[in-house]
Amino acid sequence: MSVRHDVVIVGGGGAGLRAAIAIAETNPSLSVAVVSKVYPMRSHTVAAEGGAAAVIKDNDSLEDHFRDTVGGSDWLADQDAVELFVNEAPAEMIQLEHWGCPWSREPDGTVAVRPFGGMNIERTWFASDKTGFHMLHALYQTSLKYSPIVSYDESFATKILVENGRCQGVSALDLRTGKVETILASALILCTGGAGRVFPFTTNGAINTGDGMAMAYRAGVPLKDMEFIQYHPTGLPGTGILITEASRGEGGILVNKDGYRYLQDYDLGKPVQVTDPEHPVKKSMELGPRDRLSQAFVKEMERGRTIPGPHGDFVLLDLRHLGEKKIDKKLPFVRELAKNYAGIDPVYEPIPVRPVIHYIMGGVDTDTDSATSLLGLFAAGEVACVSINGANRLGSNSLTELLVFGARAGRAAAIFATQNPDLDVEALEKQGADEQDRIARDFIRKEGGTERIATLRREMNETMESGAGIYRSERSLRDTCDKLMELRQRFSNLLIEDRSLTFNTELTSALELDFMLDVALAIGQSALARTESRGSHQRTDHPDRDDENFLKHSLAFHTDDGVRIGYKDVVITKWPPQERVYGK
Amino acid sequence: MDKTMELEIFRYRPEQDSEPTFQTYEVPFHTEWVILDAVNYIKDEIDGTLSYRWSCRMGVCGSCGMMVNGVPKLTCAAFLKDYTGKIRIEPLEGFPVERDLIFSMDDFIAKLKSVKPWIIRKEGEDKPLEEGEYLQTPRQLVEYQQYTMCINCMLCYAACPVYAHDNTFLGPAAIALGQRYNMDSRDQGRDQRQEAIASHEGIWQCTFVGECSAVCPKDVDPAGAIQRAKVASTIDYFKELLLPWGKKS
Ligand SMILES: Cc1cc2nc3c(=O)[nH]c(=O)nc-3n(C[C@H](O)[C@H](O)[C@H](O)COP(=O)(O)OP(=O)(O)OC[C@H]3O[C@@H](n4cnc5c(N)ncnc54)[C@H](O)[C@@H]3O)c2cc1C
Ligand code: SF4
Ligand code: FES
8 A cells, every 4th residue: 555646855944845846846746755753833943043144245245154054064065055145035035025924024025144153244034033934934935826736734754665776655654643655756855853862961842853964864865964063152051042143243252251252262253342333343252153163162161261150151141232222123033032931031131041952964865956866755954965065064054055966866767757757666665564564563563672762862962962972082982982982772672552553653763763863873973083173173183174185975875784984076167275364 | 859740740641541641740840841841851851751852942833733631732931930739731732642642633734725825926927046036025024924934733723713613624723834925925716725714614713812822833824814804805896896886997
């Protein structure tokens, strides 16, 4: 038994919905399935606050967006991909405007833009400070008008089905019935988002467990640049809730325990007074890139100039000089979050913040059409690595990436599906039945385990933080990889108490942990092999960038004996690597 | 032992329970914990079989709504410290229960779709992308902005006495979202939405109790949206009545 569509998309976040609409618009006769483990509007795109970058104003240029992105990436981004990204971004953003996204406006009715870290000019579109929320709801609500789009809500994909060297569908657990369905299609697009939950302290939601990365990896597709993990410099201690970079874009400053703007000590420029009309200076101080700001925090902590707290050391993000009116107009969600979750009203008090795991630059290796090395398999959004982000993503490029590459993936998959209508149905159904058996045998009916899911997850989180955090070394990474191998062993002794077929969330937690263990090891091994420091990957034992040996993407391949690391060249079209300079 | 709290949680597993039961769990008390943290603690450390929905834990994905001591709440935004005694946790009222704290969203999804929550332009009046964005002043944005804030959390349905009595009622959030588009200066599709909104199952069933706006965690004010829709529809009614007559003269 199976169901059949032309294209199946796994993931109903920004990337998945954009892809679905692109297919429906490219060829309305194609049937498109959107499989999502949560209702699409729950996807974590909903949490994005600050904004989405695209050149729209006369004083800005595509070339500048290109340069900011490539420099921000520490030259690890592919320049052909970045060029295409900045070129297509404006039309995609306007399209979203036409679909009803409530962008914040200038008095003349044009869309407003704000400054963001690492960008040389105001180019970040925003919808107050709930940009991702508004983009996701606009996309979801718009998607409802296309009848070829069929949704499989609360359906959890477990395995990519490959037959005859081609991806031809996916197995997905229907949470309501517990049945593992075989969903067949000529093309599959992975849009499953990030993997922040591999770490303990993260801005990512519970659903960001790297499922799509692990599924692609198990199907033989390499994961690219997995060692590059972004820490966002301003998360609330304890919960990891994000205080958006837009708060610094609007003029917020970071100070240490003495009220000193410590970023000036870390090669990020000199501070100008907050009352100076020049403030905030682009690509300088608080508007430096995230990797550098998070690294500065660690150094500042080592100097004993941060503030100790129950959830680790913190510094202060001061918005008071912006005044209540501006805060309420531009940053109302920041005020709401700080009040609710830190008991602090930023109008009157500075907000305690510390670096927090936020985004993974790496992911499923794709080309600029979002195609992977496996025929029929595409990937877009945070799950994918094209790469436009290289070693460090610039804030507000990701939401735009969902649109540009979601749409490209949709169009490319539509063409591929039209050209390859035939499927090996019988063999696929057999695979689907085997997958149903595996889930039943290894999980739902599993007897006698003793390891709690939460215990293994916690130990995985701890070892990732201690060994693969902001600063790493061969020693710390080896310890982490060893620990992950031990956890993989112990996973086979997992305790499952829930035998139910209806909304068995213990089963989904177990499947997510299973995926995360694969993703974590790919991160650890890729980081171990890269003996240089670049962007967000900082090796204390190899502190310098090494273009001679590592101006390359890492590729992590799944093998029976564990992870194999390979490399592929970075595409440099017009701007050879230089020193990365901020604050000048 | 450090301070603890008791949670009494609604349990229902359709394959084994003929009726719902309540199960009590003891959890540690932390001042910074929200109810969702306590429920997660139960799942992680005490009873892996408890099922519920959550994701963002920052009040924006809309998935963690539950009845807390009989009141619809986002459990990631309701703090343990604001409660004393045993806390009773149930699935949001007014919906069929699937299992434990998980209820069916089918009805809402269908209703949401029925109000056509997307920008509708008149035939041939779409602006080509090359011509850029539609202009919309900050003032025009404010007209509908409040209604865009809905996170689809369903608390308003759980609080609505009309929906509890008759679930054919379109309900607060769906009406507010229809209004959101009706009042957007870029939209020209109000007539097409009236079918759902101004129907018997639409705004006219609302008796203006206002409970929906009271529980809404995002200040959407669905009750206000319903009122505005009623006023606008009444004007339509008079226009229809008067226009043919007016034309004659
Ligand atoms: C707090 C926060 C703030 C941010 N702010 C910004 C910002 O201001 N600007 C910016 O550019 N970027 C921002 N980002 C980054 C950006 O929001 C994300 O990279 C982006 O939204 C990811 O979108 P996505 O579509 O790839 O994935 P998601 O929106 O995470 O969606 C993933 C989808 O995959 C589905 N899924 C996953 N696994 C499975 C499975 N096994 N089976 C079925 N379905 C599955 C989920 O149900 C979900 O629908 C922010 C991120 C966070 C966490
Ligand atoms: S109107 Fe308010 S209470 Fe109702 S679903 Fe929307 S956000 Fe929730
Ligand atoms: S978990 Fe997302 S709203 Fe509570």
